[in-house]
Amino acid sequence: MPRPTDIPVIDTLIGFRDTHQMGVASTKGDWTRHPAEYMFKDIPEELTEQADRMDSIAETVREMDAHNIRVGVIHMSDDRTEEALRRFPGRFAAIRPVNPNTGMDAVRMIQREFDEGKIKGVSFFPSGQQPPVAIDHRLAYPIYAKCVELDLPIFINVGFPGPRVPMMAQWVGHLDQVAYDFQELKVVMRHGAEPDVDLAVKLLLKWPNLYYSTSAFAPKYWPEEIIRFANSRGSGKVLYGGYFPMGLELKRIFAEMDNVPFKDEVWPKFLYQNAAKVLKLDIS
Numbered sequence: 474m475p476r477p478t479d480i481p482v483i484d485t486l487i488g489f490r491d492t493h494q495m496g497v498a499s500t501k502g503d504w505t506r507h508p509a510e511y512m513f514k515d516i517p518e519e520l521t522e523q524a525d526r527m528d529s530i531a532e533t534v535r536e537m538d539a540h541n542i543r544v545g546v547i548h549m550s551d552d553r554t555e556e557a558l559r560r561f562p563g564r565f566a567a568i569r570p571v572n573p574n575t576g577m578d579a580v581r582m583i584q585r586e587f588d589e590g591k592i593k594g595v596s597f598f599p600s601g602q603q604p605p606v607a608i609d610h611r612l613a614y615p616i617y618a619k620c621v622e623l624d625l626p627i628f629i630n631v632g633f634p635g636p637r638v639p640m641m642a643q644w645v646g647h648l649d650q651v652a653y654d655f656q657e658l659k660v661v662m663r664h665g666a667e668p669d670v671d672l673a674v675k676l677l678l679k680w681p682n683l684y685y686s687t688s689a690f691a692p693k694y695w696p697e698e699i700i701r702f703a704n705s706r707g708s709g710k711v712l713y714g715g716y717f718p719m720g721l722e723l724k725r726i727f728a729e730m731d732n733v734p735f736k737d738e739v740w741p742k743f744l745y746q747n748a749a750k751v752l753k754l755d756i757s
Contacts, residue, residue, distance in 0.1 A: 481542075544754055567593060573613045574606060626684075631673065685707075
């Protein structure tokens with residue numbers, strides 16, 4: 474039952490400390506460091522304006538080493554990603570955030586970065602686009618088709634978004650149609666699926682290529698439905714995802730994780746085996 478500390482970890486959402494941690498988010502309302510800062514008690518500190526942003530790459534690697542994170546999944550939208558891949562080969566896996574509003578440009582970008590050996594997957598924030606693009610909207614279908622063609626997983630934000638933007642674009646129920654239309658597409662839910670976690674579990678049971686990651690939630694807030702699912706029929710479906718340094722410190726995540734009641738046989742799958750399978754990573 475206790476979390477084993479001697480096995481590797483794949484973190485499916487990690488990044489690098491920045492001067493403006495979430496400056497790319499577009500939301501209405503007032504916020505200073507994070508568009509969902511009202512939801513987080515202790516947001517990690519930002520870099521000072523005088524700091525060398527490239528130094529934060531090594532800081533993230535040190536944090537990873539301290540918690541036995543073998544591989545961290547990072548976004549190609551960060552200008553430090555390619556430097557991180559170059560300086561620390563094997564420690565990071567990059568995924569490409571896409572905006573379906575850009576049409577075939579997004580599809581061509583996926584193909585180009587795949588051909589260059591840069592990416593292991595794609596990510597999509599439906600409510601974060603301008604305008605929002607629903608998970609099952611036709612604009613997203615060329616991206617899904619390209620992911621199937623290249624055998625790349627796509628990580629999709631589902632459920633209630635933290636930033637003050639409308640949520641229905643990422644209602645988890647939209648995944649039912651997508652999973653039906655693209656049965657080879659590997660989809661990893663991100664960011665909770667609240668308030669429809671029960672529905673998310675039903676979909677995870679229904680569709681073989683649908684997965685769930687625990688990203689952006691401190692472990693003490695991981696949904697009980699997901700923990701029960703992982704401990705029963707869903708041991709191969711739930712992936713660890715953190716949120717460092719965007720909203721959570723790794724020290725807090727791993728301290729709270731020690732209290733999560735996963736079964737002994739679930740921990741290796743949750744911490745690295747499921748992610749290694751989805752992302753086709755060899756961490757032996």
